[in-house]
Amino acid sequence: MKGQSFFILGLIFALIIAILAVINNEPVQFNYVFGSQDWPLILIILTSAVFGGVVAASLSFVKITQLKSKNKQQTKRIAELETQLATHSELQADLEKPLSTQGEPSA
Numbered sequence: 001m002k003g004q005s006f007f008i009l010g011l012i013f014a015l016i017i018a019i020l021a022v023i024n025n026e027p028v029q030f031n032y033v034f035g036s037q038d039w040p041l042i043l044i045i046l047t048s049a050v051f052g053g054v055v056a057a058s059l060s061f062v063k064i065t066q067l068k069s070k071n072k073q074q075t076k077r078i079a080e081l082e083t084q085l086a087t088h089s090e091l092q093a094d095l096e097k098p099l100s101t102q103g104e105p106s107a
Helices: 002-023 041-096
Strands: 027-032 035-040
Touching: 002 041, 027 041, 035 041
Parallel strands: none
Antiparallel strands: 027 035
């Protein structure tokens, strides 16, 4: 359900950007580090939206990678602790056995 709502919000956002881009199609002066040029405003709006999406996706990818790594470490730690617990349970069971079952010296 969460994924569907994000998808719908993304579609609405894309529709708003497309409408703004189509309405604003006059050429404007675009200044960048090495000079300036007249470009259609639609191109600037769409390029900015795509660049923003790429940046957001990149940051999400980094966060997902970090979380997967942390999950893998925690899964490994859980397995180690379960092994230790099983070992300790066996030792405790051996210690709790009555002395008579461990073998009495014959008299």
